[in-house]
Amino acid sequence: MTAIRYVHGYSSRERDRLTHQANTLSELLHHDTVYAPGTLVLECGCGTGAQTVLLASRNPTAQIVSVDVSATSLDQARRRVEAAGHRNVEFHEASIFDLPFDDEHFDHVFLCFVLEHIAAPTAALRAMKRVLRRDGTITVIEGDHGSWYCYPHTPESSRVVQCLIDVQARLGGDSLIGRRLYPLLAEAEFRDVRVSPRMVYVDSSRPHLVEGFSKNTFIAMVEGIRDQAISLGLIDQLTWDKGITDLYRATELDGTFCYTFFKALGKR
């Protein structure tokens, strides 16, 4: 089993952040995550189930199998799905690189915010392709931290976001992976690859996004790697504090905030 070091950690604040993220972005990312009744869907890297509940509620007649490497996360995911009243999800502890399923077992594969944490994304895609039936689809959703910008903009706000990118890179991940989905899926020999960007644009006429995305999803994610960034010597404490203050400045009445997710669909 290939261990994955998860840049954002496993704290309860991080679990809350993932919930905010999933709920705020549900329509943008998942309005077209729709599977035919009776189909068998594999969710890879379900974590604590933030996406699983959305997948299950949008596809009540599909059979979902969700896997993750962390038993602790799986427990939380199971409880979350039960609490939401969904009965169409099964959980398995497994690595994406060593899936305990027969060749061509699934109709569809789904993964969201997973490839960015993996050092060998093409190998991961090939491993998932093995368990996908011919003409079955894979859906991959990722962010791209290089797509972020805001107004007003300062060098320090860019510095703290760059720290997040650098910390994730040191753990073997790539937080600029959104823009790479097309070549990655093509390299793993999926067919008919189509990528659609899903941009989040925030200004003060959209207060639910100021709270749900800018503050509680994006800035919270950056704040989460403060200690790692400082202890790695990527930034000093004063610059860090100014960068975070500047990010919050862009959530005020005259501020704007931009970020883009990418959703890719490919066929086996």
Add this chain to the structure above:
Amino acid sequence: MTAIRYVHGYSSRERDRLTHQANTLSELLHHDTVYAPGTLVLECGCGTGAQTVLLASRNPTAQIVSVDVSATSLDQARRRVEAAGHRNVEFHEASIFDLPFDDEHFDHVFLCFVLEHIAAPTAALRAMKRVLRRDGTITVIEGDHGSWYCYPHTPESSRVVQCLIDVQARLGGDSLIGRRLYPLLAEAEFRDVRVSPRMVYVDSSRPHLVEGFSKNTFIAMVEGIRDQAISLGLIDQLTWDKGITDLYRATELDGTFCYTFFKALGKR
């Protein structure tokens, strides 16, 4: 009359580039640029008429008045509109800051790729507001060069794009203005301001965008400021050449290219 120094110049290659840009992006930017029959629309800063023909063809029953500070550009715009067979456009040589029209004369104001070249965008918006009737709308479309990124990405490709941003800033413009449209229109006291981003995502499954946008609109625009960037000492020739080569690299089969335009609508 306030003179505007136009960063991209007035060459025939630039005229071709503007035509490519307008045609490739027409649907993305203008599918919702629709005015009621009989309404009077002021286009500010029409240049050589690349947007004017689109405006006229999408709104054949509206009366369009297009103004620009350059008599040479107006001549080209007039010929272009005539060649396209539109008879609903009138041209006037005028500055946005000193419009030769009565207060509240127009039902709508439209401007595209204009504010980015103006040192005092809020003053410009206020001057245009004067000639707009109560409850009339203003439509503003701008790019944002800070929204650009590509794959594969190199430091040199970022450097040449940064040169374009810096050259435009030295001429008093702001090529990062897209993200600022909301606060700018709010500051000029337009009401009900709504901004919608229009992202261009390009990979090799979209060959018309590889040619029409990545190469013939964006890279052509960057290439256009080569001599200014080098003579201003913003970059040396070797780094420039590598940056341009790297931009073209991102238009190959496994490359991707991203850029976002912003469209704002406000009411007087």
